Amino acid sequence: MKEILIAGGGIGGLAAALALARKGRKVRVLEKAAEFGEIGYGIQMGPNVARMLDLLGVLKTLEPASVFPEALIFADALTNEEITRISLGKAFLARYKFRYFVIHRRDLLAGLLAGCRQREEIALDTSSGVKTIVQRGDSVTVTCENGATHEGCALIGADGLWSPTRQSVIGDGAPRMAGHYVYRGVVPDEQITDRSRINAMTIWGGPDLHMVQYRLQGGAVMNNVATISSRRFRKGEANAGAADELEEIFARTHPGVRDNLRYVSRERNWVLHDRDPATNWTNGRVTLLGDAAHPTLQYLAQGAQMAIEDGVVLAEKVAAAGEDYNRAFMAYQRERMNRSARVVLSSRFFGEYIHVDGGARELRNELARGRDPDHPWEVDWLYKGIDVNNKL
Numbered sequence: 001m002k003e004i005l006i007a008g009g010g011i012g013g014l015a016a017a018l019a020l021a022r023k024g025r026k027v028r029v030l031e032k033a034a035e036f037g038e039i040g041y042g043i044q045m046g047p048n049v050a051r052m053l054d055l056l057g058v059l060k061t062l063e064p065a066s067v068f069p070e071a072l073i074f075a076d077a078l079t080n081e082e083i084t085r086i087s088l089g090k091a092f093l094a095r096y097k098f099r100y101f102v103i104h105r106r107d108l109l110a111g112l113l114a115g116c117r118q119r120e121e122i123a124l125d126t127s128s129g130v131k132t133i134v135q136r137g138d139s140v141t142v143t144c145e146n147g148a149t150h151e152g153c154a155l156i157g158a159d160g161l162w163s164p165t166r167q168s169v170i171g172d173g174a175p176r177m178a179g180h181y182v183y184r185g186v187v188p189d190e191q192i193t194d195r196s197r198i199n200a201m202t203i204w205g206g207p208d209l210h211m212v213q214y215r216l217q218g219g220a221v222m223n224n225v226a227t228i229s230s231r232r233f234r235k236g237e238a239n240a241g242a243a244d245e246l247e248e249i250f251a252r253t254h255p256g257v258r259d260n261l262r263y264v265s266r267e268r269n270w271v272l273h274d275r276d277p278a279t280n281w282t283n284g285r286v287t288l289l290g291d292a293a294h295p296t297l298q299y300l301a302q303g304a305q306m307a308i309e310d311g312v313v314l315a316e317k318v319a320a321a322g323e324d325y326n327r328a329f330m331a332y333q334r335e336r337m338n339r340s341a342r343v344v345l346s347s348r349f350f351g352e353y354i355h356v357d358g359g360a361r362e363l364r365n366e367l368a369r370g371r372d373p374d375h376p377w378e379v380d381w382l383y384k385g386i387d388v389n390n391k392l
């Protein structure tokens with residue numbers, strides 16, 4: 001049996017490799033970087049993906065490095081007032097069966113990698129950026145930047161936001177810049193001065209900005225993320241999203257929120273992108289997964305979660321279709337398209353909603369104050385998760 005090739009060994013690529021191996025398929029992961037690794041800090045994981053990680057056999061191994069917040073809190077960044085919360089206690093667990101947790105990206109990737117390394121069906125190649133892709137009959141041949149050539153029975157492009165595989169399948173050029181810029185920083189927990197929400201995942205929303213804070217690594221460190229929707233970007237000006245614009249936009253916020261800005265590093269920022277939902281990610285025996293297929297803004301914290309769900313569904317469809325990879329990939333795409341599109345479009349909406357000012361801010365806060373903390377209806381469709389027929 002020929003190998004299934006996967007371009008990209010990020011969260012999505014490794015989850016897909018593990019899911020396929022658990023269905024008895026041979027897989028080769030081709031990762032461009034010299035080592036498997038993740039850039040950035042924390043990542044939020046909802047109950048929908050906790051279930052997927054459990055199916056993949058890695059959830060338990062992630063627990064020691066995870067933090068389980070007691071609530072998701074939304075506060076107004078101008079007043080520091082708590083507006084609403086989603087309680088993550090008993091009612092949440094009873095409804096969704098799995099807990100919500102946060103984890104360092106590095107620890108999540110390490111858990112997936114350890115799972116892959118235990119499977120003899122999986123080969124893991126680093127320094128193997130995929131350069132060219134040729135489909136012929138019942139095979140796909142890829143040539144890597146290092147000169148190596150691999151012939152597989154199919155190719156999954158899990159090569160991220162700037163996916164070269166996507167360009168060979170859809171050819172739609174660069175992703176859309178949202179004009180949102182993110183600054184992050186992790187500091188030892190004891191440096192945090194306001195400890196009133198220390199056990200929560202808190203989001204402060206304000207005009208053209210928001211700040212996120214939650215603890216990582218068993219509570220040893222605090223992850224701090226500040227995002228701005230750049231006014232300079234909207235006006236087409238220079239230095240959009242630069243550190244001085246971060247200060248400028250946060251200047252109106254409550255002193256407690258401004259205090260948190262001390263914890264984010266100005267050394268680099270992340271420029272956010274997404275794409276309009278596509279209607280076909282598959283060409284013959286090549287398909288896309290994760291950010292390569294449906295990159296999203298982070299406002300529902302679901303990009304990596306969608307990538308992991310993709311991998312589980314893809315493996316199911318491959319197992320059901322025998323050697324007919326095109327049938328498997330079309331069925332996979334059909335099942336994933338609307339759910340991932342809803343994440344992309346809802347994330348844009350929530351990005352707007354938390355950044356409003358004036359009367360819109362007043363209305364947002366009034367509507368949010370009326371929410372039932374034990375019924376997170378906005379994300380219920382997400383957290384309820386997907387139907388997975390077969391045990392992996």
Ligand SMILES: Cc1cc2nc3c(=O)[nH]c(=O)nc-3n(C[C@H](O)[C@H](O)[C@H](O)COP(=O)(O)OP(=O)(O)OC[C@H]3O[C@@H](n4cnc5c(N)ncnc54)[C@H](O)[C@@H]3O)c2cc1C
Pocket residue numbers: 007008009010011012013030031032033042043044045128129130131158159160161163164182270272289290291292296298301302303304305306307
């Ligand atoms: C600020 C921010 C916060 C976020 N927070 C969350 C969150 O809380 N929860 C959540 O679920 N998601 C979150 N996301 C989204 C999440 O980070 C991404 O959706 C997720 O990492 C996508 O995984 P992926 O495996 O598809 O792509 P990537 O993680 O980008 O992995 C792609 C891999 O492919 C490799 N590669 C690239 N080109 C090639 C090539 N030619 N050949 C071979 N390999 C190649 C890369 O080196 C990389 O290892 C956030 C994103 C941002 C920007």
